[in-house]
Amino acid sequence: MYSATTDKALTCVDCNQEFSFTVSEQQFYADRQFSEPRRCPACRAIRKASRGDSGNSNYAGGDYGTSRGYDRGPREMFSATCASCGREAQVPFRPSGAKPVYCSDCFSTQRRSY
Structure with a gap:
């Protein structure tokens, strides 16, 4: 604390x-x-x-799926090697090396196993 x-x-x-x-x-x-x-x-x-x-203009009326007033543009992607199959993957975060990174196929498989 x-x-x-x-x-x-x-x-x-x-x-x-x-x-x-x-x-x-x-x-x-x-x-x-x-x-x-x-x-x-x-x-x-x-x-x-x-x-x-105005603080919450993007969330007015429950319309979460649109860019109301503020559009960030394309998301920056980073290259990573899949910890499961070894293929190169593009991920929307900078891998730190502290946790495994999976390609979309292996991520889906991992997710279904929980």
Whole structure:
């Protein structure tokens, strides 16, 4: 369990101003496994407004399958060697080597076995 006892002073990557990362904010971020904020609250608000992101606009009305207002474009893919059959596979994450990576066929087989 995470337990911060003092506020942290962080420096904003946009405006280079120091801002306080409070104990309660640290707990909130730790509980959700978020990394520390890189921007001060003012720069975060400016960045959010410039994206036209109202916080939950992509999920209005249960329409989860469309890109309402924000489209990330094509997903970056990474090459990996399948841990089961040895074929090269393209995966949507950077393999760390800590866990096995499977091609789509072997992944489907592995998934059905559970």
